[in-house]
Amino acid sequence: MTWYLILLIVISAILVALVLIDITISLLTYHVMRQKAQQSERAYEKIKKDLGIVTDSEIEFLVHPDRFGEMLSACFAHNGFPRYRIVLLFLRLKAVIRLYKKEKILQTGAAAGALTTAGELAAEIGNIRNGVTTKPVVKTDVAFAGLQVVRLYMMGYSKKQAFAAPRFDSALRVDNALNGSFYKYQCADGRYFSAHVYYESQKAKLMKALGIETKPAEFNLDSLKGDKKVVAAAIKNYKAEDLEKLAFDCGACGCVLRTHEEWKATDFGQAVCAMPLIRTAKVGDSPKKNYGPCGSDLPLKGIKVLDLTHIIAGPACSRILAEYGADVLLVRRGKFLEQEQAMLELDGWAGKNSIQLDFNVPEQLELCKKLIKEADVVTYSYQNGALDHFGLSREAIHELNPNIIYGSLMCFSDSVWKDKPGWAPLAEDVTGLSIRNGSLKKPKNLNGVPLDYIPGFMLAIGVLNAIKSNLLHGGAYNVTGSLTRTAEWLHEVSDDEEKKVPFQTKSRIIRASLPLFEEATVAVKDTVVGPLLYPTPATVVIGLPSSVPAMAFQDGRTGFKK
Template sequence: MSKVMGKKALQAIMCYADLLDRLDVEVDSKVIFNLSDSRQKQIQKACRTHNPFPGVLKPVLLSLRKKAVKKLYEDEKVLQTGPAAAILALDQALLQDIANIRGGSKENLPIICDVDMAGLQVVRLYMSSYSGNREFVKARYNSAMRVDNALNGSFYKYKTKDGRKFSAHVYYESQKKIMLETLGIKKDPEKFVFGSLLFDKIRTRRAVRKFDALDLEEKTFENGACGCMLRTRQEWEESEVGKAVCEMPLYRLTRISNTSKKKYGIYEKKRGPLSGLKVLDLTHIIAGPACTRLLAEAGADVLMVRRGRYVEQEQAMLELDGWAGKNSVQLDFNVPEQLKKAKELVKKADVVVCSYQRGALDKFGLSEKDIHKLNPNVIYGSLMCFSDTVWATRPGWAPCAEDITGLSIRNGSLKKPVNLNGVPLDYIPGMILFAGIVSAIKKQLTEGGSYTVTASLTRGGYWLHECTDLWEKKRGRITMDSNKYIICNNMSMNTWDDVFTKVDDTAVGTVYFTTPATNAGKETNPYRAKNMWFADGHKDFRMKKH
């Protein structure tokens, strides 16, 4: 057993106890954090399989996978594996409570979380694969070529005139165009891609050096794009937006109305704890879809709104993993008839989740207040980058959240900041929002009411600071409560026999998703894999049986 993974299991227990305390939640199930002697070799081997990219990107993806897995088995300056395992374990425990309430039973099944697989969840972006649909193979390849450009702040940070560092975060072509104009770089955005990376980095470096960091940050946001000066943690905590974020809970659960107890659709144990629930998915890229994917895996009928088919999505490179379990409906809100259809779906939904920047849907009559007015008994989930007060309407992405909160500097140094492994500030905040939504579902079942649940990428990031502080303070001395959580070695289960879960006949062909890290009980939960199938062209929540 690796000493590093043993340490990460202790960190998972510490973070889990912290979650129970700070969120003031009680769950009936005991959590078992599992460690496996064979998992490291299994995951390392999986890196070399199911590589979907042709040509020049195949070795690039392999390199990203190998580096990510190597880091998984190393000590972390900023904790991420332990926190990921902790929040995933809590998510599954909360789901088991829902299953007991809806099933009228009291099954205290243990929640088993594989620590290695939990660490892999925050690098799912690199692990997803697919085959059989040539149109999608080409589309995702082109998406990857566009997104890996000289303005990808996950990889490239530039020195400013005042000696600070600036990172741009523009993952749509429209934002890339704005950022190039802001920097005064005269080049067609469609040609500012991976293939021209070497020369584009030189031009970007020269352009950024003309600005002071905070001036460039402000100008970037004013123009509608996203970029930031890299901050130390202290600078973040002392800023207006940092103070607002730090004052937020991990998720804010607000009761909007006092409606009666909710009766959802038909509960089918074989389909999962959330079977019969209808979720309207107004999310994009990674963080929001990570939350709604978990809802889908748990059996919810998730309908994802898109303007085109899955295969046509501009950011297929980043979004594929978040499509698992979701049927799509093609709607353009600029078309009155289609906007009307969207509002009809809002009225039918039990849960609506939105991860677009605040205010983006207001002009369509789909703001948070509008949605609660359309459906007085709905749960509205909102995931933003910053706070729900200061910078509430500014766009932001996970790597920006790392850079602006001081995580990148803490993980590296002021001179050489280093982003975290994978995109944990996409996945972990998505897991946190999921916990808030499931908590709201429990309240609807037991108390009634409609709710808004709010979470933030930067608040999720600040929790990683807090977890790391706690570990440094405790110096590995963790108090065990065997009634609530334990560590086990080499549990005999077939849930994690394969790192990938194969899903056939989806909208983009055969897809291989990273196998989930948690399980309720020692028998494999059969609904998880079945619930990952997804298709295009739906018009309502009524899902065809697959």
Template structure:
């Protein structure tokens, strides 16, 4: 089998554009390579489905790829909500730095409960100073919160979880099985994923990027969230091309509806921690029973083995844990954590997830057994840490008006402009048939199955 396991060779695609995100790490190089991975696997799928006879040229715009690692959507005459909760951020403890991730109410409450303070940033800062980083990290995690002490690269590589992550493959393939792909007569070289049903059960940020990417090539993406869920700072960016519905899987009716959707899906993308789907009644055996011919791609924060494999985490936290924020501090000659200029671990993992789904589809189209793909932000961090960085004085910090598509996008929040696509595969362009939409605005049904 030739399932995706690494980034494509740099001489296998054409690169246009120049510049780099300012960072101690090869953020722009990672952006271009991750887009190229999507293109490489899309070409392989198109050939497997006999949509093309010869491999089309694969082109990545280096500048646009770098920009897509930030926000791809620019509102016109209105502002997107803040990405961060007022309490979230880096704090100095008694012996170093720690980051609190409090965007979700439960995570915010866990941190405040441990610190025994009200939701006031100054009060939080004073309380954090009385703790050591490791003790506070352990206490908040034990309370169900999300946090990370800043570690150096050497400390991370010597840490039990760092050692475990170093043994993980970039993309882990598990549970091989034979599948039969559903016929999609509407698929063409221009829209190779047309008719492909993708069930999106992911949250910020990597998973939604993966499904947004698949939607760009014609996939029918249906995102499911619990009633009332929202991610106001990012949804205008990542809901592009999708239908978004609410379902409560903790109720019998909601679980039954999700099971019906899964039974008709071609691809399942989810970001549930190990055991979480089991608790909802969607065990591996149940998923195999409901959707034996599905492609499944999933991710977690800290890897799939080791003591932290079940730990809650986000891009900014993994950057703290894995030594990225500390290396950035040294590079910038700063006196505080210096993260990447964008959430590159999320973005890279998202594009690799999309590429993994395409890779599995190709294997299935060729009649080979396929496996489930597992990725993690922490393992992507290790890829970034060893990736070669080109030196350039041309810094990419913000988009210019010419970087955006000329046609406006009428999102559910208001009109704005979307970046031009960074990836081109021959005559196959990334085109999204739906503008960004709010969560819960669609019915939880596959549109192609409407009576």
């Protein structure tokens, strides 16, 4: 009897301890996320001020202690990697845990502010179309807003799906020794360099320029340990700025890791800093569009978007438009299962039907031009000038369709370095974010890829604002965003937070939840690659239907929806 009582007491003590641990974790995570909710308010107000956006909405930033547990559970679910499952699990757990740590660079708040602004503008577009003046009520879950910038790791699917193998093969190729997101190398002058070659063609060019004799196809995650030594030895032969020039000159991509002050002292940094966060220019006096009422449907219903984007940042913009009901047609070469960067692109497919076009085939190029004439919006994120020789420059697209809204993302400015390629991790490294987030000796990239997603969200805000302007005043518009300009904006809003610069807001922080936020992922069944789990959208506009059904997508289309 004595042993029974002792065992009962021990078990009870363990249960009490577990409950206390759970309560402590809930309190700590809630406290951290409430601080990030205040940062969300700051970011939201700064976005509206910097972009000159005037709105009248009820804004609520939601915080709830259950989110941490929901996200941890999602880390263990639907891990579709046939090998290296533990690697993906580690990346997921690391990303979620970092969401609940203090951020030197505001990214959760920045994402929440941007998504809230996008939702607010979408709701106003719906009001204009329906001829009503109802004040929009926009609710953003702060933790799930943070999840949006790490969503690359969080998507789920069965390893039995046909898509699982191509996506895993893509991951093997991407995570090589020249992946600057993870690996920085010291040069002959002691400064650090990061390569950013996420296409096989770029990787092959840089390997050749560095004199690395390994076959590019064999230079991947499986050979990583030895490859890192080879790369480190090759890079030691160069000064950092010479290597940066070599990388761009050979057709690849890489940069010197700079401090923020060093970045602002360069001519290309100064050109970026001189740009507005989003540049919107009215380029024609076309009449107001009449899309008709959207009724109780999503506010962008019937608005046609031709999507000429790739990888993450550009598709993040058009995905937001799709989630609010736009008819987004994604132009791609080849089938979904044949995409070279399936690892990086899966997230950007949500909500978009796709059409396969090869612009080298005259008939297919003409079909693209026909679609441009039908579209209301074109989004573009390839390297500047990449499609000019096909007659698809920005100016040519406006000639094809004088009523178009043209939204584009670049890495740098639209003057100095405008033709250079770039990626989100490079934008972190070159602007000083990586050093600020870590140190001079141990630079550290941000959590997930916020300089893909946040610039994409910012461009979506610009496009939505242009749609609103057209409905009210008419006109065609160019909307231009930049990865590095958004990086500079993150420096600015983080500086404001560090200095506790006062700001005014009418938004509210509330401890609350909504039915959509009960799980960290949502199921999207109607897709060309089979059932998928996507991270739960962070923003809900009260009165609008759920955006989850709008995340479905199919392939092999011949045009927009009828």
